[in-house]
Amino acid sequence: MASAAEQLASNLNFSAFAKAEDLKRRLWFTLGALIVFRLGTFIPLPGINPAAFAETFKSQAGGILGMFNMFSGGALERLAIFALNIMPYISASIIMQLMSSISPKLEALKKEGEAGRKQINQYTRYLTVVLAALQAYGIAVGLEGSRNAAGSVVLEPGMFFRLTTVITLVGGTVFLMWLGEQITQRGVGNGTSLIIFAGIVAGLPGALVHLFELSRTGSISPGILVFFLALALAVVAAIVFFERAQRRLLVQYPKRQVGNKMFQGEASHLPLKLNSSGVIPPIFASSLLLLPITVAQFTAGQGPEWLNEAVAALGSGQPLHMVVYALLILFFAFFYTAVVINPKETADNLRKYGGFLPGIRPGEKTAEYIDYVLTRITVVGAIYLAAVCVLPEILTSYAGIPLYFGGTSLLIAVSVTMDTVAQVQSHLIAQQYEGLIKKAKLRGARR
Numbered sequence: 111m112a113s114a115a116e117q118l119a120s121n122l123n124f125s126a127f128a129k130a131e132d133l134k135r136r137l138w139f140t141l142g143a144l145i146v147f148r149l150g151t152f153i154p155l156p157g158i159n160p161a162a163f164a165e166t167f168k169s170q171a172g173g174i175l176g177m178f179n180m181f182s183g184g185a186l187e188r189l190a191i192f193a194l195n196i197m198p199y200i201s202a203s204i205i206m207q208l209m210s211s212i213s214p215k216l217e218a219l220k221k222e223g224e225a226g227r228k229q230i231n232q233y234t235r236y237l238t239v240v241l242a243a244l245q246a247y248g249i250a251v252g253l254e255g256s257r258n259a260a261g262s263v264v265l266e267p268g269m270f271f272r273l274t275t276v277i278t279l280v281g282g283t284v285f286l287m288w289l290g291e292q293i294t295q296r297g298v299g300n301g302t303s304l305i306i307f308a309g310i311v312a313g314l315p316g317a318l319v320h321l322f323e324l325s326r327t328g329s330i331s332p333g334i335l336v337f338f339l340a341l342a343l344a345v346v347a348a349i350v351f352f353e354r355a356q357r358r359l360l361v362q363y364p365k366r367q368v369g370n371k372m373f374q375g376e377a378s379h380l381p382l383k384l385n386s387s388g389v390i391p392p393i394f395a396s397s398l399l400l401l402p403i404t405v406a407q408f409t410a411g412q413g414p415e416w417l418n419e420a421v422a423a424l425g426s427g428q429p430l431h432m433v434v435y436a437l438l439i440l441f442f443a444f445f446y447t448a449v450v451i452n453p454k455e456t457a458d459n460l461r462k463y464g465g466f467l468p469g470i471r472p473g474e475k476t477a478e479y480i481d482y483v484l485t486r487i488t489v490v491g492a493i494y495l496a497a498v499c500v501l502p503e504i505l506t507s508y509a510g511i512p513l514y515f516g517g518t519s520l521l522i523a524v525s526v527t528m529d530t531v532a533q534v535q536s537h538l539i540a541q542q543y544e545g546l547i548k549k550a551k552l553r554g555a556r557r
Contacts, residue, residue: 144308151309155279157265158264184309195306200394201397202237202241206237210449235287250275254271290304303525303526345517352498356381356382358379358382363376387446396518399424399435432500435500439495444488453481457472458477461476495521
């Protein structure tokens, strides 16, 4: 089966694209929103000593902070108003989805359709503000206790600095949350994923320059450079292959009579993607790994020794970080797949429309079979996600390769690109269908 990109390339008609006014508006809006996001990553927080903070960040950039700086497009490194990025919103979404599975009230809201979904989204926004405020206050306290050879990071410590930092960072996160929703509604693609994607892609040119500079100065050998570039291409190919892979269950529909006509039974397929959760597991896992750092920042480095050791052990490239990261990816792959696909609901819908799986009784048996197949393919999908995200980081951590080329960044970049191309293609096809309908109406009117 051809991918969305292949279908778009084969069906691309520049005249049709020129006539797709709605698609062009959506593309321009998406581009403008991402430019606004990039501009915000260069607006610094007030009351900060840039030289002192740059020295502090440089000493800790090799840890997990480097990963979150990648997601934020360098905003964390510059301590900009978008330093928290959209991670508090992702953490709030995790908590709300977990609560929806155990809270009868939230579960009932999910079943109410669009109205219930809007209410849950509103709760998620409120929780985002709370989490962002906690993280922002932790950052403010941590900055006040940070001092190095360049001086104190905070020019005038005190409650006023903490208040302005919390308001600024929370405002930045809320603005990005709103901007992501606007991209989803009025642009092309998932707004949250595109914001993270823009942050990753913005750092790729600089990372490439840095990579070749390391090779030029002899910090890494040309052989390692060639091997790493080949590894990156292999990871991209693997991501494309696994993201397109799916198990298609044959669905039969019996003969039916409408009036005096007898219609033959039809056959279709129920596609189950190998990776139904997409890029959500690594993003969720990365978001949760930030929590120990946030707790440590509240203590400004003066907390219990075990907490400082835990934060150090969770740094990027550390064995504990790799293990915890892989386990969180495996967990969220199964969890989010269960959220996205409900076997019982799918089986009920098939029975409602008269469809059945050959050799499987409709109803409960069909639900059990779908759950059985889904579990088996999710095992493979979860292992693929963990391998793509963790194995390249294990290799790069020992070779000193920039973090931008980790498996997580490649997975997000490739997956979001594929999803966006698919959305562009769907808009083009819809525009072509509308043109055919208009032509048919005009011909009918002439007759």
